[in-house]
Amino acid sequence: MRFRLAQPALARLLQVTSRIVPARSPLPITSGVLLRAEAGWLEVTATDLEMSATLGLPATVEEGGEAVLPARFLSDLVRRAPATDLELSTQEEALAVRLAWPDADFVIQGMSPDEFPRPAAFPEEGPAATLRGRDLARVVRRTFFAASQDQARPILTGILLEIAPGRITALATDGFRIARQEVVQESSAEEGEQEEGAAAIGGLVVPARSLDVLAGLGEAEDEIRLASDGNRLHARGNAFHFQASLLQGRYPQVLELLPSRFVASWQLGREELLAACERVSLLGAGREQAPLRLQFGDGRLVVAADAPELGRAREELPPLEEGEPMEIAFNPRFWMEGLKVLEGERVQVEMSGPLSAARLRDPEDGSFFYIVMPMRTAG
Amino acid sequence: MSIRRLPREVAERIAAGEVIERPASVVKELVENALDAGARRVVVELEDGGRAAIRVSDDGRGIAPEELPLAVERYATSKLERFEDLERLRTLGFRGEALASVAAVALLSIESRPPQAEAGRRLRVRAGEPPALEPVAMAPGTRVDVRDLFHNVPARRAHLRSARAELLACEEVVAAHALAHPGVAFRLLHEGRALLETPGDGEMRHVVAALWGEELAGSLRELREEAPGPLALKLSGLVSPPGLGRASRVLERFTVNGRPVENLSLRMAAEEAYRNLLPAHRHPVLLLALELPPLEVDVNVHPTKRVVRFLHERAVHGTVYAALRRALGGAEGAPPAAASSRVRETPGAWAWRQVYAPLDAGEAVAAVAAAGEAERPAVATPAANAAGKEGEEGEGDEGRPPRLRPLAQLHGTYLLCLGGVGEAESLWLVDQHAADERYWFERLEQQAEGEGVQPLVAPLPVPLDSRRRAAWEARRPLLEALGFRAEEGGPSSLWLRAIPAGLRGAEALFADLLDEEAPGGAWEERLRAWRARVACRTAVRAGDPLEPEAQAALLARWSSCRQPWTCPHGRPAAVEISRAELARRFLRR
Numbered sequence A: 001m002r003f004r005l006a007q008p009a010l011a012r013l014l015q016v017t018s019r020i021v022p023a024r025s026p027l028p029i030t031s032g033v034l035l036r037a038e039a040g041w042l043e044v045t046a047t048d049l050e051m052s053a054t055l056g057l058p059a060t061v062e063e064g065g066e067a068v069l070p071a072r073f074l075s076d077l078v079r080r081a082p083a084t085d086l087e088l089s090t091q092e093e094a095l096a097v098r099l100a101w102p103d104a105d106f107v108i109q110g111m112s113p114d115e116f117p118r119p120a121a122f123p124e125e126g127p128a129a130t131l132r133g134r135d136l137a138r139v140v141r142r143t144f145f146a147a148s149q150d151q152a153r154p155i156l157t158g159i160l161l162e163i164a165p166g167r168i169t170a171l172a173t174d175g176f177r178i179a180r181q182e183v184v185q186e187s188s189a190e191e192g193e194q195e196e197g198a199a200a201i202g203g204l205v206v207p208a209r210s211l212d213v214l215a216g217l218g219e220a221e222d223e224i225r226l227a228s229d230g231n232r233l234h235a236r237g238n239a240f241h242f243q244a245s246l247l248q249g250r251y252p253q254v255l256e257l258l259p260s261r262f263v264a265s266w267q268l269g270r271e272e273l274l275a276a277c278e279r280v281s282l283l284g285a286g287r288e289q290a291p292l293r294l295q296f297g298d299g300r301l302v303v304a305a306d307a308p309e310l311g312r313a314r315e316e317l318p319p320l321e322e323g324e325p326m327e328i329a330f331n332p333r334f335w336m337e338g339l340k341v342l343e344g345e346r347v348q349v350e351m352s353g354p355l356s357a358a359r360l361r362d363p364e365d366g367s368f369f370y371i372v373m374p375m376r377t378a379g
Numbered sequence B: 001m002s003i004r005r006l007p008r009e010v011a012e013r014i015a016a017g018e019v020i021e022r023p024a025s026v027v028k029e030l031v032e033n034a035l036d037a038g039a040r041r042v043v044v045e046l047e048d049g050g051r052a053a054i055r056v057s058d059d060g061r062g063i064a065p066e067e068l069p070l071a072v073e074r075y076a077t078s079k080l081e082r083f084e085d086l087e088r089l090r091t092l093g094f095r096g097e098a099l100a101s102v103a104a105v106a107l108l109s110i111e112s113r114p115p116q117a118e119a120g121r122r123l124r125v126r127a128g129e130p131p132a133l134e135p136v137a138m139a140p141g142t143r144v145d146v147r148d149l150f151h152n153v154p155a156r157r158a159h160l161r162s163a164r165a166e167l168l169a170c171e172e173v174v175a176a177h178a179l180a181h182p183g184v185a186f187r188l189l190h191e192g193r194a195l196l197e198t199p200g201d202g203e204m205r206h207v208v209a210a211l212w213g214e215e216l217a218g219s220l221r222e223l224r225e226e227a228p229g230p231l232a233l234k235l236s237g238l239v240s241p242p243g244l245g246r247a248s249r250v251l252e253r254f255t256v257n258g259r260p261v262e263n264l265s266l267r268m269a270a271e272e273a274y275r276n277l278l279p280a281h282r283h284p285v286l287l288l289a290l291e292l293p294p295l296e297v298d299v300n301v302h303p304t305k306r307v308v309r310f311l312h313e314r315a316v317h318g319t320v321y322a323a324l325r326r327a328l329g330g331a332e333g334a335p336p337a338a339a340s341s342r343v344r345e346t347p348g349a350w351a352w353r354q355v356y357a358p359l360d361a362g363e364a365v366a367a368v369a370a371a372g373e374a375e376r377p378a379v380a381t382p383a384a385n386a387a388g389k390e391g392e393e394g395e396g397d398e399g400r401p402p403r404l405r406p407l408a409q410l411h412g413t414y415l416l417c418l419g420g421v422g423e424a425e426s427l428w429l430v431d432q433h434a435a436d437e438r439y440w441f442e443r444l445e446q447q448a449e450g451e452g453v454q455p456l457v458a459p460l461p462v463p464l465d466s467r468r469r470a471a472w473e474a475r476r477p478l479l480e481a482l483g484f485r486a487e488e489g490g491p492s493s494l495w496l497r498a499i500p501a502g503l504r505g506a507e508a509l510f511a512d513l514l515d516e517e518a519p520g521g522a523w524e525e526r527l528r529a530w531r532a533r534v535a536c537r538t539a540v541r542a543g544d545p546l547e548p549e550a551q552a553a554l555l556a557r558w559s560s561c562r563q564p565w566t567c568p569h570g571r572p573a574a575v576e577i578s579r580a581e582l583a584r585r586f587l588r589r
Ligand SMILES: Nc1ncnc2c1ncn2[C@@H]1O[C@H](COP(=O)(O)OP(=O)(O)OP(=O)(O)O)[C@@H](O)[C@H]1O
Pocket: B003, B029, B033, B034, B036, B037, B058, B060, B061, B062, B063, B071, B072, B076, B077, B078, B079, B092, B093, B094, B095, B096, B097, B098, B099, B100, B142
């Protein structure tokens, strides 16, 4: 293997891929990145065994071949190298790679490419869907936080994706709240015709962490093609191929059990509400179990909390639209994360009882909602 | 009161028969007589572990010369006239048996001089011979000399143990009485050598220091309570703080109205009070003196009077338990290492510091970096201490750990931390599981009935077989008290609808709580056992790698605990390696 590539381009490639490289791994080879040069094209692959990403770039390839080099070291070195053409070439001695630019010469001991776990090929056959990078990023960003971090129910550490031509929905829940985002793509509707091979891919549960990485990788891409081979989600863009193992198991049908009608519906200024909740809950910060109490009624919303030994807090807010009275309490973190992820000016708070699920949404944007379970309080 | 013969029917009701088994029994009887005589100083001298000679001298009120012969007569006593007098008994003796029993098996001589008498009188008794009286020059008080114990009972004599063992038993008797009477100066000599000496200044702590060393004495916490109400129980003594405890119960001691006693309900009260505060099979140091009206205590149940019975056993048990919990609870749970000179913060100030100070994980990370670089002043000047937040922190407050800055994780299990500043700066090792377990335990404990219950978006199915169904039916109230809510969803499943807020892996835990052997005992006890169980399952495990942020968060949670020093099973949660200890290890002094 022997190729040349401009320093900034290689640095970016390594920086993106080394985000995947695990800090500790049972398989030492995964602390490396796989470099593969072939016919005017360089590919860099990193994996943590759960997901892998391959990024490619045009390069001046004099001799095709492969090498595995320590990811962090290589990335650090290339980042510090001057902005000039870098040359990488395999050496006589086994697995060593020479990295050179004018006046500099580094020989780096590498690892065996044969041991590097290879990503599976993109499934060309079978259903696939295409969507814009920023749409994918949006559904992930708005559901990611609601996925569980509790390994006791692994399936909930994933995000449930339903992909249909021109439409993608993502849903995440940790058992206490649900975030669901849908994106409809105007572009495919405009074209008026389905591209070949386009089909619905339903019910993929992808680890939230993997999707977060994918969202970062693909954000700038115009078109990302998604497919699944049953065990993995594959995503392919212009210059990258990403894949992530799917979580196996049945994702609970959480939406079915929710109230279909809400008896109390209030509209409030989102930022004012969030700011008030942040101030009030500051009192119990660090004591997760201290609930945030909300009293809707008499033409106002009262946000209150009390923390033994610390004090009591209370703020009043005028609603934009008033509904039926309701007294309800929430885990402050669950509640405020919902308010934060909504971006609009206003928030619609819909409730059906002090112990039933409440819904938050933007009255101007039907593509997202957040369901949160209240907390029972004493007295 | 003068010595008189007890009426026959009274003697019959209190007679205990033989009470002299070994030298220690003699020592006990003679020391008790000295204490009953109001002595301020008691000297015990032994030869050959007491096998050859036992001499006890006191400065008490003495025996009138004409009464001396009566003193060694069986059932002649100055302490009791009628059986009902037992209800007002203030003395340790009452049977009028002891001296007679001693005289029956040894050569006895009593010298005594009441303070008002001009000279003393000596009485010599030899079994089977008439007593002989003669004048003797002496200071006021009484001296009893016992020689050749069991000279006339070869079988008994053969059963005596080595001089060393007998001496130990005698020493134990003197120590027990010294502890029960801090106001009396005791001195024990063996073949002229002083083995034990207490100051007699009324301070139990000084007795403990004399018996078992300053270090133990300094580590104990004082307890003093007067229970109001009908029981009129006064409780005082020294107890060990929560922590390591000891391998044996030998330092669990109770005295009732000045009498060292064995009492099961007192022992149980103590063990319950220390539950969750000591590791399994470890025991507290507990030196408790109870004072209560004689009517409340029955001392006439055992020949050696070492066993007593309380009229209101349960009330005594409850009072002692509650007093101990108060002494151990709240902000008081300091490890022995914590200096007693530290300033105590108000609970409010404490709570705020916990909520605010340690939350910033970024700060913790910065501290990790800084710890490698910054040289800290070896000794904090008073000015440095007075100025700024850091100084305040260094003071810390008794019972709570200082704010700890995590440095590293050892064996994936122990967090290596820096705590305190200046002189008080020290190295800490925190057991991550034990510490987190304590946090969860207290959190479950503090959550009021019905509070902290987190309903689920969708119920979780829990498969139900007949065993589990039975367990569910029986344990439902307990599980609900913990914060679980479930309902039956058909013949073979249960729907879990709510879980204790913040719990991880709640579904599997719930199933385990159905499958496991149910804890026994009273409601509170079972609840406590299950809280400990849930805490154990929820807490960070030993071996879990933790990032610096997670370490800081864990330490912050833990240091907000009321009883941070042990996990709910009583294992220690943190160990402090003080500046002094390091200096010692590096032979700096
Ligand atoms: N050291 C002493 N100083 C003053 N009086 C004493 C002393 N020792 C014994 N006596 C007197 O001798 C009496 C008999 O003592 P003895 O120990 O035999 O019986 P007791 O103490 O009355 O009852 P018990 O058998 O329960 O010990 C006591 O009642 C007391 O009056």
